[in-house]
Amino acid sequence: MMELDKDKFKIIGCENADADVIVRPNITYWQDAWRRLKQNKIAMVALVMLCIIIFMCLFGPYLAKYKFSDQDMSLIDKGPSAEHWFGTDNLGRDLFARVWIGGRVSIAIGIVGTLIEILVGCIYGGAAGYFGGLVDDIMMRIVEIIVSIPYMIVVILASIVLGKGIGALIIALCITGWTGIARIIRGQVMQLKESEYVLAARALGASSNRVILKHLIPNTIGEIIVYISFDIPSFIFAEAFLSFIGLGIQPPDTSWGAMASLAQPKFQFYPHELMVPSLAICLTMLSFNLLGDGLRDALDPRLRQ
Amino acid sequence: MFRYILKRLGYMVITMWVVITITFFLMNTLPGNPIEVEMRKLPPQIKKNIMHQYGFDRPIHERYVIYLQNLLKGDMGESISTPGLKARTVIAERFPASARLGLQSVFIGLIIGLVLGILAAFNRNTWIDYLVIGVAILGVSVPNFVIAALLQQFLGGIFPVIGWASKKASWFAGLKYTVLPTIALSFTSIATYARYMRTSVLDVINQDYILTAKSKGVPAVGVVCKHILRNAILPIVTILGPQIASIITGTFIVEMMFSIPGLGQYYVESITNRDYTMIMATTIFFAFLFIASLLVVDLLYTVIDPRIRITGEKR
Numbered sequence: 077m078m079e080l081d082k083d084k085f086k087i088i089g090c091e092n093a094d095a096d097v098i099v100r101p102n103i104t105y106w107q108d109a110w111r112r113l114k115q116n117k118i119a120m121v122a123l124v125m126l127c128i129i130i131f132m133c134l135f136g137p138y139l140a141k142y143k144f145s146d147q148d149m150s151l152i153d154k155g156p157s158a159e160h161w162f163g164t165d166n167l168g169r170d171l172f173a174r175v176w177i178g179g180r181v182s183i184a185i186g187i188v189g190t191l192i193e194i195l196v197g198c199i200y201g202g203a204a205g206y207f208g209g210l211v212d213d214i215m216m217r218i219v220e221i222i223v224s225i226p227y228m229i230v231v232i233l234a235s236i237v238l239g240k241g242i243g244a245l246i247i248a249l250c251i252t253g254w255t256g257i258a259r260i261i262r263g264q265v266m267q268l269k270e271s272e273y274v275l276a277a278r279a280l281g282a283s284s285n286r287v288i289l290k291h292l293i294p295n296t297i298g299e300i301i302v303y304i305s306f307d308i309p310s311f312i313f314a315e316a317f318l319s320f321i322g323l324g325i326q327p328p329d330t331s332w333g334a335m336a337s338l339a340q341p342k343f344q345f346y347p348h349e350l351m352v353p354s355l356a357i358c359l360t361m362l363s364f365n366l367l368g369d370g371l372r373d374a375l376d377p378r379l380r381q
Numbered sequence: 382m383f384r385y386i387l388k389r390l391g392y393m394v395i396t397m398w399v400v401i402t403i404t405f406f407l408m409n410t411l412p413g414n415p416i417e418v419e420m421r422k423l424p425p426q427i428k429k430n431i432m433h434q435y436g437f438d439r440p441i442h443e444r445y446v447i448y449l450q451n452l453l454k455g456d457m458g459e460s461i462s463t464p465g466l467k468a469r470t471v472i473a474e475r476f477p478a479s480a481r482l483g484l485q486s487v488f489i490g491l492i493i494g495l496v497l498g499i500l501a502a503f504n505r506n507t508w509i510d511y512l513v514i515g516v517a518i519l520g521v522s523v524p525n526f527v528i529a530a531l532l533q534q535f536l537g538g539i540f541p542v543i544g545w546a547s548k549k550a551s552w553f554a555g556l557k558y559t560v561l562p563t564i565a566l567s568f569t570s571i572a573t574y575a576r577y578m579r580t581s582v583l584d585v586i587n588q589d590y591i592l593t594a595k596s597k598g599v600p601a602v603g604v605v606c607k608h609i610l611r612n613a614i615l616p617i618v619t620i621l622g623p624q625i626a627s628i629i630t631g632t633f634i635v636e637m638m639f640s641i642p643g644l645g646q647y648y649v650e651s652i653t654n655r656d657y658t659m660i661m662a663t664t665i666f667f668a669f670l671f672i673a674s675l676l677v678v679d680l681l682y683t684v685i686d687p688r689i690r691i692t693g694e695k696r
Binding site: 340358 | 393408519671672
C-alpha cells in the first residue's frame with residue numbers, strides 16, 4: 077500500500093487566492109437602472125423638463141403678479157407683455173398664473189388616476205394570474221368584455237352621471253382604465269409564479285398574500301413603472317379631451333384642457349391663448365413619453381446586452 | 382375556424398348587451414328627470430301625457446325590457462330636446478360624414494404610418510430613422526385639437542377650414558373639405574403605426590428565416606414583401622382595435638372644430654343639451670361600431686396569421 081504522507085498534498089498554483097474577490101461594489105437593480113437612465117441623454121432632458129414643469133406648477137402661481145382668478149376687464153385678450161408674461165384671456169385673467177394652476181389639476185389627475193389604476197390593476201391582475209384556472213378564466217372574460225367597450229364612451233357616460241369636478245373626473249377616467257395594467261400584471265405573474273424562488277417561498281410556508289405582495293409584484297415593478305410613465309400622459313390627454321368638449325373641469329377651477337377649450341373658438345385672432353396651454357400639454361406629454369422610453373430601456377432586463 | 386367565429390360573435394352579443402344595460406341604467410337613474418326640468422311650468426295633465434309618451438310613467442325594469450325590444454326592432458327612441466326627431470334618422474343622416482372621415486383617416490394613417498415605419502427600420506440609425514422616431518413621439522404627444530388648430534391656421538388658405546359638401550355632391554367634389562380634418566385625425570395613427578412597424582420590422586429582420594430566405598437566393602423584393610412585411614404586419618393588426626377607438630373619439634373633437642355635420646359633433650351637442658335618449662342611442666351606436674370593428678380585426682388576424690386558424694387563439 078502506498079504511503080500517503082503530508083507532502084503529497086501540497087497546494088500548488090493558488091497563490092492569488094483573492095481572484096474571486098469582488099473589486100467593484102455591488103450595485104442593486106435600482107442603481108443599475110439609474111446608471112443606465114443617466115447615460116440616456118434624451119431621457120435625462122425629459123426628466124429635467126418634467127421637474128421644471130412640476131416645480132413651476134407648485135410654485136409658479138406665487139411668482140405671478142396676479143391671482144389666477146383675478147379678472148381685469150380693461151385688459152382682455154392681450155398678448156404677452158412685461159405685465160402679463162403669457163398674456164391674458166377673454167376675461168382679462170393672467171395666463172401665466174392660470175397655466176400653472178391648470179397644470180396642477182392636469183398633473184394631479186394624471187398621478188392620482190394612475191395610482192388608482194395601478195392599485196386596482198395589480199390586485200386584479202395579480203389575483204387572476206396567481207390563482208389561474210377557473211378564477212383566471214372568469215376574471216379575464218370580464219376584462220375582455222370591459223376592454224371591448226370603448227373607453228372614451230364609458231368615461232363620457234360616467235362623467236355625465238357623476239357630475240363635474242376633479243373627484244368625479246378621476247373616477248370616470250379610472251372606471252375601466254385599469255384593465256390594461258391588470259393584463260400586463262397577470263401575464264407577468266403567470267410567468268413568474270413558476271420560478272424557483274416562488275417555489276422556495278411556498279415550501280417555507282408563505283401565504284398567497286405574501287407571495288403576491290413580496291415576490292410577484294416587486295418583480296413586475298419595472299413593467300409597472302414603465303406603464304406609469306405612459307399612463308400619466310394618457311390621463312392628461314383624456315382630461316384635456318373631456319374638458320375640451322365641456323365635461324371636465326368647470327370654472328372657477330381650470331385645467332390645460334379647459335383653457336384650450338376656452339381659447340379654441342378665438343384661435344384665429346388670439347393664438348397665444350390656445351398656444352400656452354397646448355404647449356404645456358405637449359411638453360408634458362413629450363417629457364413623459366421620452367422618459368418612459370428611457371425607463372423601459374433602463375428597467376427591462378431583457379433589453380440588456 | 383367556424384367555431385372561432387361563432388365564439389367571437391357570442392362575445393360580441395354579450396358585450397353589446399352589457400353596454401346597453403349599463404348605458405340604460407346609468408342614464409335612467411340620473412338624479413333629475415330630463416323632462417321634468419323642461420316641463421316645470423306645464424299643467425299637470427300635459428306633463429302626464431308627455432311623461433307617458435316617453436314612457437317615464439312606467440317602472441324602470443319595464444322600461445328596460447321595452448327599450449331592448451325596441452332596439453331589436455331598430456328603434457332607438459326619440460329626441461327629448463327636439464321632439465319628433467327619431468334617433469335612427471339622426472344616425473342615418475349624420476353617420477355618412479363621420480364614416481367617410483374615419484375611413485379616410487384610418488386608410489391614410491395606415492399607409493403613411495407603415496411606410497414610415499418600414500423606411501425607418503431599413504435605414505436604422507440614419508437621419509430617416511431619427512426623423513421618423515421624432516414624428517412618432519411628437520404624434521403621440523400633441524393632442525389632436527392642437528393639430529387641428531394649427532392646420533386651420535397654416536393651411537386654412539389652401540383648403541376650407543369649416544363646412545362639408547352637400548349630400549348631392551360627388552365624392553370628389555367633397556374631397557377638399559375632408560383634407561384638413563383627415564390629416565388632423567390620422568396624425569396620431571400615423572405616429573403609432575410608424576413606431577410599432579419600425580420595432581416590428583427590426584424584430585423580423587433578425588430572424589433566422591430571413592437569413593434562410595436570403596441564402597436560398599430569394600430576390601430582395603421577395604424577401605421584403607413575402608417574409609419581412611407579412612410577419613411584421615402582425616403586431617400592427619392587434620393595435621388596429623385601439624386605433625379605431627381613438628379615431629372614433631377623435632371625430633368628436635375634429636368634427637366640432639371643423640363644423641362637420643357628423644355624428645361625433647351631434648354626440649357632443651346632445652351631451653351639452655342633456656338629451657338623454659340621443660346620448661343613449663349614439664353611445665350604443667358607437668359601441669356597436671367599435672365592437673364590430675374589433676371583431677373584423679380579429680377575423681382579419683386569422684386570415685393574416687395561419688397559426689391562429691389551427692389553435693383558435695392569439696399568440
